[in-house]
Amino acid sequence: MSLLAYAARRLLWTVPLLVGVLLATYALLRGSGGSPFRPPEGYIGVPETYERLLRRHYHLDEPWLVEFAYWLENVFTLEFGPSLVLRELDVAAIVRDSLPVTLELVALSAAWAVPAGIALGVWGATSRSRLADLLATATATLLLVVPVFFVAFALRQYAFADWGLVPLGWDGWRSKVLPVLALGLPPVGYVARLIRVAMAEALQEDYVRTAVAMGLRRWRIVWVHALRNALAPVVAAGIPMVALLVTGAFFVERAFAVPGVSAFFVEAARTRDYPIVMNLTAALAVVVLAANLVSDVLLALVDPRVRDQVGREGS
Amino acid sequence: MKAASADPPVAPPARRRQTLVALARRPAAVGAAAVLLALVAFVVLFPLVSAHDPNDVDFAKTRQGPSLEHPLGTDQFGRDLLARVAVGGRTTLAIAVAALTIILALGFVWGATAALAGGWVDSLLMRVVDGLFAIPRLPIAIVLLVVLSFRAQSVAAIVAALSIAGWMLTARLVRGHVLSLKTRDFVVAARATGATRRRIVRRHILPNSSGVLLVAALLELPTVVVGEALLSVLGLGPPPPTATWGNIAYDGWQFARLWEMLVATVAIVLFAGAANVLADAVGDVLDPRRRGTRTLGAGRLSQ
Numbered sequence: 001m002s003l004l005a006y007a008a009r010r011l012l013w014t015v016p017l018l019v020g021v022l023l024a025t026y027a028l029l030r031g032s033g034g035s036p037f038r039p040p041e042g043y044i045g046v047p048e049t050y051e052r053l054l055r056r057h058y059h060l061d062e063p064w065l066v067e068f069a070y071w072l073e074n075v076f077t078l079e080f081g082p083s084l085v086l087r088e089l090d091v092a093a094i095v096r097d098s099l100p101v102t103l104e105l106v107a108l109s110a111a112w113a114v115p116a117g118i119a120l121g122v123w124g125a126t127s128r129s130r131l132a133d134l135l136a137t138a139t140a141t142l143l144l145v146v147p148v149f150f151v152a153f154a155l156r157q158y159a160f161a162d163w164g165l166v167p168l169g170w171d172g173w174r175s176k177v178l179p180v181l182a183l184g185l186p187p188v189g190y191v192a193r194l195i196r197v198a199m200a201e202a203l204q205e206d207y208v209r210t211a212v213a214m215g216l217r218r219w220r221i222v223w224v225h226a227l228r229n230a231l232a233p234v235v236a237a238g239i240p241m242v243a244l245l246v247t248g249a250f251f252v253e254r255a256f257a258v259p260g261v262s263a264f265f266v267e268a269a270r271t272r273d274y275p276i277v278m279n280l281t282a283a284l285a286v287v288v289l290a291a292n293l294v295s296d297v298l299l300a301l302v303d304p305r306v307r308d309q310v311g312r313e314g315s
Numbered sequence: 316m317k318a319a320s321a322d323p324p325v326a327p328p329a330r331r332r333q334t335l336v337a338l339a340r341r342p343a344a345v346g347a348a349a350v351l352l353a354l355v356a357f358v359v360l361f362p363l364v365s366a367h368d369p370n371d372v373d374f375a376k377t378r379q380g381p382s383l384e385h386p387l388g389t390d391q392f393g394r395d396l397l398a399r400v401a402v403g404g405r406t407t408l409a410i411a412v413a414a415l416t417i418i419l420a421l422g423f424v425w426g427a428t429a430a431l432a433g434g435w436v437d438s439l440l441m442r443v444v445d446g447l448f449a450i451p452r453l454p455i456a457i458v459l460l461v462v463l464s465f466r467a468q469s470v471a472a473i474v475a476a477l478s479i480a481g482w483m484l485t486a487r488l489v490r491g492h493v494l495s496l497k498t499r500d501f502v503v504a505a506r507a508t509g510a511t512r513r514r515i516v517r518r519h520i521l522p523n524s525s526g527v528l529l530v531a532a533l534l535e536l537p538t539v540v541v542g543e544a545l546l547s548v549l550g551l552g553p554p555p556p557t558a559t560w561g562n563i564a565y566d567g568w569q570f571a572r573l574w575e576m577l578v579a580t581v582a583i584v585l586f587a588g589a590a591n592v593l594a595d596a597v598g599d600v601l602d603p604r605r606r607g608t609r610t611l612g613a614g615r616l617s618q
Contacts (some may be wrong), residue, residue, distance in 0.1 A: 020446060028459070145587065251548065281458070
């Protein structure tokens with residue numbers, strides 16, 4: 001199968017998945033009994049006239065499947081409509097303003113975390129002293145297992161509250177340093193652990209012995225020949241990486257008052273503001289599935305054997 | 316049809332002992348098991364002997380550091396942190412055990428059904444698993460939790476949210492295991508003698524799946540313990556004054572106290588880390604070919 005055909009096939013799988021996710025979210029929210037117009041304690045509802053308008057706009061009095069169909073149509077025409085609870089906000093505006101912030105945060109974090117993780121992992125696998133290897137592995141494991149909320153909170157406590165080094169928010173590079181640092185730490189550990197194992201294995205291969213026998217320089221063997229093969233598991237781990245970053249973003253954004261999607265998501269889920277939850281879910285699902293698609297295609301690029309396995313095994 | 320099918324080698328005790336002996340030779344596994352046991356013992360026993368009630372408020376002694384009277388200090392309401400960590404651990408571990416039970420049941424049924432049915436049923440069921448795998452668990456759990464909390468009590472809602480968001484790995488492991496069992500002589504013989512599918516599952520598949528279920532349970536244990544903490548730190552945990560490890564961390568966050576957060580985090584990391592090390596060791600012992608792929612398991616901790 002050619003790479004293009006493989007990518008197309010993966011893309012086709014993504015569409016039913018996306019619709020499935022949206023339908024499931026919708027059914028869950030609508031089927032569970034709560035109502036945005038009867039909010040939980042502590043939240044102010046909307047006046048009745050406005051409620052009537054909203055009900056008509058979202059076809060809330062129709063069967064939920066009809067409502068879902070209308071909503072799906074709105075998504076594909078990018079007409080997200082008003083929020084049910086936060087009257088002054090348009091859902092499209094929330095998605096437009098907050099999603100790029102989250103994406104930027106995630107992208108910047110991955111951009112430094114992946115190379116750093118590779119460096120740490122290669123160092124552990126290639127160092128000749130056991131102590132260095134142990135140190136690298138221990139660092140990586142520690143980075144991975146310490147929960148992201150603790151890292152984010154500790155960084156904020158010291159750097160912002162105690163020492164006043166940086167501003168909160170997401171405005172200018174100074175405010176971005178700490179969130180990007182905090183969000184990147186667990187992925188560094190994750191990538192480093194993957195690379196260490198894969199690299200140690202790659203260095204045992206015959207072609208490495210051949211390269212050594214032929215007198216190639218050590219750094220060239222490690223960084224060019226062995227690393228190329230050790231990268232496959234990292235690329236394959238794209239999906240857990242995305243999960244790690246998205247999960248972390250919820251806490252990092254909260255700690256550093258970054259105006260991303262997570263606060264809206266949690267708050268809207270609590271007040272049952274369907275339009276916000278649904279559209280943010282849609283936006284997140286698109287981003288996550290796109291990232292998965294990219295990682296799948298990259299993996300097929302690095303490891304051509306993967307292309308032929310599609311559909312045979314549950315990946 | 317009641318044909319007598321060949322009796323299965325139901326995990327002969329000799330093999331189980333072998334597994335234990337192999338585990339006992341691994342210092343990491345022994346250490347991890349000791350840490351887990353110590354934490355469970357502390358959580359279960361300490362509240363019985365503690366001098367302080369975990370919910371006793373004392374405004375004269377708020378936000379204290381460690382002292383003889385309060386070994387871990389007190390929180391913003393003057394409650395004894397050591398007692399709260401113990402009692403909170405009870406709630407957290409109860410949530411974890413309940414969620415694990417559902418995860419194992421759901422994962423076993425799903426995975427075994429896929430493997431035994433084969434064909435398009437298998438494809439369809441595994442596509443669903445692949446699809447759910449692609450989505451981060453936390454957002455799924457948040458939506459589920461919020462939806463469920465309108466109907467159920469909050470601890471039950473958390474259990475349901477964690478387990479519905481987390482059964483996929485178990486299903487995949489069970490499916491692979493059952494696929495290999497399916498071709499074994501005793502299953503083939505049972506089928507040849509006309510045993511019903513139900514009998515085959517009860518008599519042959521389930522008793523021979525204890526190993527894979529144990530590995531799945533140990534792999535998911537850290538995820539549900541960390542999952543409880545993640546949800547609680549977002550403010551979606553059981554309502555105060557209920558202590559859980561996640562809620563103690565949330566208190567630390569809300570009242571800007573690193574110490575309190577550190578205490579909860581250490582408990583969580585110790586427990587989750589030990590479970591993970593043990594999961595790796597058990598997996599290696601049960602399936603030596605698996606060695607080397609273990610890093611994939613550890614990465615799932617924070618998802």
